[in-house]
Amino acid sequence: MSTMIKYEEKDLKVVGTRPLRPDGVDKVTGRARFGADYSLPGQLIGKVLRSPHAHARIKSIDTSKAEALPGVKAVVTRDDFAEMPVEFALSGELTVNFHDVTRNMMAREKVYYDGHPVAAVAATSESIARKALGLIEVEYEVLPHVIDVLEAMKPDAPLLHEEQYTEGVTPRPDKPSNLAKRMVFSRGDVEAGFRQADVIIEREFNTKPVHQGYIEPQACLASYTEDGQADLWTASQGHFVIRSQCAKVLQMEVSKLRVMPTELGGGFGGKNNIYNEPLAIALSRKSHRPVKMVMTREEVFRATGPTSGANVRIKMGCTRDGRITAAHAELNFQAGAFPGSSVAMAAMCTFTRYDLEHARVVANDVTVNRPKVAAYRAPGAPIAVFGVESVIDEMAKKLGIDPIEFRLRNAAREGTQTYYGPKFGPIGYVQTLEQARAHPHYSAPLGPNQGRGVATGFWFNIGSETSSTINVNEDGTVTLMIGTVDVAGGSRAAMAMMVAEELGIDVDKVRPIIGDTSSMGFNFITAGSRGTFASGMACVAATRQAIDKLRQRVAQIREVPVEAVLWKDGHAVPAGGEAGQFAPMSLADVAKVAGRTGGTIAGHAEINAQGAGPGFGTHIVDVEVDKQTGLIKILRYTVVQDVGKAIHPAYVEGQLQGGAVQGIGWALNEEYVYGDDGVLQNPGFLDYRVPVASDVPFIDTVIVEVPNPNHPYGVRGCGEVPIIAPMAAIANAVENAIGIRLCEQPMSPPRVLKAIDDAAGAKA
Amino acid sequence: MAKILLSSNLTAYTGGQTQFELEVANVRQLFQALGERHPDLRPHLESSLAVAIDGEVYQDALLQPIAGDSEVLLFQKIAGG
Numbered sequence: 001m002s003t004m005i006k007y008e009e010k011d012l013k014v015v016g017t018r019p020l021r022p023d024g025v026d027k028v029t030g031r032a033r034f035g036a037d038y039s040l041p042g043q044l045i046g047k048v049l050r051s052p053h054a055h056a057r058i059k060s061i062d063t064s065k066a067e068a069l070p071g072v073k074a075v076v077t078r079d080d081f082a083e084m085p086v087e088f089a090l091s092g093e094l095t096v097n098f099h100d101v102t103r104n105m106m107a108r109e110k111v112y113y114d115g116h117p118v119a120a121v122a123a124t125s126e127s128i129a130r131k132a133l134g135l136i137e138v139e140y141e142v143l144p145h146v147i148d149v150l151e152a153m154k155p156d157a158p159l160l161h162e163e164q165y166t167e168g169v170t171p172r173p174d175k176p177s178n179l180a181k182r183m184v185f186s187r188g189d190v191e192a193g194f195r196q197a198d199v200i201i202e203r204e205f206n207t208k209p210v211h212q213g214y215i216e217p218q219a220c221l222a223s224y225t226e227d228g229q230a231d232l233w234t235a236s237q238g239h240f241v242i243r244s245q246c247a248k249v250l251q252m253e254v255s256k257l258r259v260m261p262t263e264l265g266g267g268f269g270g271k272n273n274i275y276n277e278p279l280a281i282a283l284s285r286k287s288h289r290p291v292k293m294v295m296t297r298e299e300v301f302r303a304t305g306p307t308s309g310a311n312v313r314i315k316m317g318c319t320r321d322g323r324i325t326a327a328h329a330e331l332n333f334q335a336g337a338f339p340g341s342s343v344a345m346a347a348m349c350t351f352t353r354y355d356l357e358h359a360r361v362v363a364n365d366v367t368v369n370r371p372k373v374a375a376y377r378a379p380g381a382p383i384a385v386f387g388v389e390s391v392i393d394e395m396a397k398k399l400g401i402d403p404i405e406f407r408l409r410n411a412a413r414e415g416t417q418t419y420y421g422p423k424f425g426p427i428g429y430v431q432t433l434e435q436a437r438a439h440p441h442y443s444a445p446l447g448p449n450q451g452r453g454v455a456t457g458f459w460f461n462i463g464s465e466t467s468s469t470i471n472v473n474e475d476g477t478v479t480l481m482i483g484t485v486d487v488a489g490g491s492r493a494a495m496a497m498m499v500a501e502e503l504g505i506d507v508d509k510v511r512p513i514i515g516d517t518s519s520m521g522f523n524f525i526t527a528g529s530r531g532t533f534a535s536g537m538a539c540v541a542a543t544r545q546a547i548d549k550l551r552q553r554v555a556q557i558r559e560v561p562v563e564a565v566l567w568k569d570g571h572a573v574p575a576g577g578e579a580g581q582f583a584p585m586s587l588a589d590v591a592k593v594a595g596r597t598g599g600t601i602a603g604h605a606e607i608n609a610q611g612a613g614p615g616f617g618t619h620i621v622d623v624e625v626d627k628q629t630g631l632i633k634i635l636r637y638t639v640v641q642d643v644g645k646a647i648h649p650a651y652v653e654g655q656l657q658g659g660a661v662q663g664i665g666w667a668l669n670e671e672y673v674y675g676d677d678g679v680l681q682n683p684g685f686l687d688y689r690v691p692v693a694s695d696v697p698f699i700d701t702v703i704v705e706v707p708n709p710n711h712p713y714g715v716r717g718c719g720e721v722p723i724i725a726p727m728a729a730i731a732n733a734v735e736n737a738i739g740i741r742l743c744e745q746p747m748s749p750p751r752v753l754k755a756i757d758d759a760a761g762a763k764a
Numbered sequence: 765m766a767k768i769l770l771s772s773n774l775t776a777y778t779g780g781q782t783q784f785e786l787e788v789a790n791v792r793q794l795f796q797a798l799g800e801r802h803p804d805l806r807p808h809l810e811s812s813l814a815v816a817i818d819g820e821v822y823q824d825a826l827l828q829p830i831a832g833d834s835e836v837l838l839f840q841k842i843a844g845g
Binding site: 002004088089167168169170183184185186187212268269270272344345347348363374375376377378379419420421422423425459460461462463464465527528529530608610611612710720 | 814820844
């Protein structure tokens with residue numbers, strides 16, 4: 001049932017405190033078991049043969065020599081997987097098409113990118129598996145390829161999918177195209193809005209694909225038995241969705257596949273989809289042995305989804321007093337080998353921080369010969385916002401208006417009509433801007449070659465299908481089973497805290513665990529900043545059901561009407577008035593006699609959480625630019641964000657800090673580099689540089705709490721907003737420091753030097 | 765009758781029409797009615813669209829009631845990373 005539990009303001013004893021996380025000791029002592037830590041007796045090692053070409057037709061695959069190699073127990077290719085019809089399902093921000101999913105996990109007619117799986121082997125050792133890969137003979141017809149999004153949109157570009165006609169345009173095109181889909185989001189009369197403008201700024205921005213950069217490579221272990229049942233251990237953001245997708249592509253009944261979640265070493269949107277999982281199950285089915293598959297870092301880069309690279313054009317106009325009159329954007333996003341990038345989400349985030357009468361966003365989803373993109377933390381939004389917040393900054397500067405003041409004059413508020421759809425309910429954007437302006441960081445002095453930038457971000461947040469169960473143990477402690485994977489952000493602690501708050505007990509009396517797919521109802525992936533919002537709502541609903549049962553049980557034991565029993569501070573107490581008096585019972589008192597008075601007390605909830613509250617953030621960054629080397633140094637960074645309610649403030653701060661650091665990496669260094677042959681040249685952390693501790697200062701955080709009216713504790717969600725603003729904030733700071741506006745990401749030293757040289761050349 | 769509004773990105777499937785008045789009691793009936801009127805829209809309704817009923821956003825909520833005087837907006841479904 002669709003569920004909203006409304007917010008109620010109340011005195012809180014547990015929510016808002018900072019207890020230690022229940023998974024903390026395991027993680028700092030090395031006991032925590034991640035995907036690669038699982039093993040079974042007799043297991044084989046699975047490895048994947050990947051395409052060396054960016055685009056080629058597969059003429060033949062001969063696995064006979066590999067199969068004959070001693071130690072090889074199974075080989076699978078396209079012939080081991082059924083053809084799938086066009087069928088869509090939501091996965092992360094992406095609606096996946098199973099016709100494409102089955103081709104992405106194992107190439108069929110063609111390979112579409114360097115690293116595309118062509119065959120998989122299971123052998124008694126990794127060395128034998130690798131040797132077997134070298135014995136598989138694949139005959140390719142190499143085809144022209146296209147990597148760049150604008151090149152791919154040209155009429156004469158190499159075509160990936162002969163059956164792909166651009167969707168969303170009328171009349172239907174008569175030729176296939178790499179432009180898979182066009183969407184136009186608009187409100188008002190944009191041309192009329194530009195006629196009202198005193199200042200118009202138009203700029204073009206380009207960004208490269210970047211990877212989520214999770215430390216743990218994809219890892220799984222599958223065991224398929226002769227009666228058609230299978231167990232799968234995998235590191236993912238949503239084991240129920242992994243089960244659904246594997247069952248679909250392997251044509252299994254869902255109940256016959258049990259998926260156990262492992263600890264997750266980061267996902268950030270990149271672990272919402274299947275890669276090796278169906279291959280491991282298929283290899284296990286064929287070999288009758290468990291099969292373990294762990295990707296190398298090179299495989300992670302070559303074959304799992306990065307986010308899109310993009311070309312973005314922004315045009316905005318405003319009056320002399322800083323009121324935006326019109327905004328137009330064109331977003332051209334690489335989808336990778338198959339359609340379905342995050343461009344629709346990006347389009348809906350592009351201008352959403354502002355109250356605009358006239359706005360239009362044209363969004364193009366374009367297939368190119370790169371790995372199929374996956375979600376990455378606020379999918380697509382940082383790319384669009386890089387452009388918009390840069391142009392906002394430029395307009396403010398041109399008019400001599402403080403950049404925060406400019407944003408405040410145009411800020412979205414409660415009741416603002418968005419250009420993509422609904423009106424906003426209560427939101428905290430203005431509060432984040434005001435608190436940023438009042439923060440000491442914003443008025444601190446700057447030195448030579450130093451500059452300060454501001455930018456803002458918005459994310460919708462979501463709810464979706466969620467289940468939760470609590471069991472009151474015989475000693476009055478509580479076991480809490482949740483089905484949303486703790487993606488390392490500490491959500492288990494947050495869930496336990498909400499349960500403890502509801503029950504009125506200490507949080508250390510609640511032990512949260514993540515249930516497997518056969519132990520509880522369905523849970524959508526941990527994505528969309530939904531974990532603490534939706535799973536928290538399910539936990540509260542389950543706990544309130546258990547409290548109802550506790551009250552009923554006490555009423556029976558004390559022989560009073562249930563209306564006479566109030567649950568307060570961990571005890572059943574008289575409700576007062578005429579209802580009836582009785583000796584109070586603690587949770588432990590009830591639990592102790594539960595088995596003899598009707599059975600154990602439990603509560604469960606299976607909901608489709610609705611009413612997610614949008615999140616907004618404002619970032620301030622100080623940079624110093626070394627004009628000799630082009631190095632941008634981050635001097636100081638402050639994140640101000642409305643999270644609705646911080647259940648565990650320390651873990652919310654961690655989300656804001658982590659998002660900012662990922663955004664800093666995206667801004668300054670990260671990019672996929674392809675050769676002319678379409679082969680990825682930097683598939684490793686030596687050549688693909690993510691930020692390390694010495695690259696960033698302490699990230700200061702300010703938590704704003706404007707409660708979401710549709711959550712019992714006011715939670716909005718906080719994980720995605722903080723990655724949106726950094727790219728633009730840093731570009732604005734660089735402009736403030738050296739007077740040069742950077743429109744290309746990453747803003748790495750060579751690009752900064754080139755921009756400095758170009759500016760000097762232009763002046764000369 | 766409920767007032768139905770479509771986000772501008774859906775006009776490609778409705779011949780440009782963005783406003784309807786429909787007698788529907790819940791989201792499932794709304795999707796059914798729209799799918800019958802505009803077959804090109806049908807494949808997108810359940811898999812790709814969210815609704816805002818009188819300002820409250822719902823996703824995958826086929827049984828959510830729609831009152832006779834409600835304003836219902838259809839737009840792209842939201843998710844995240």
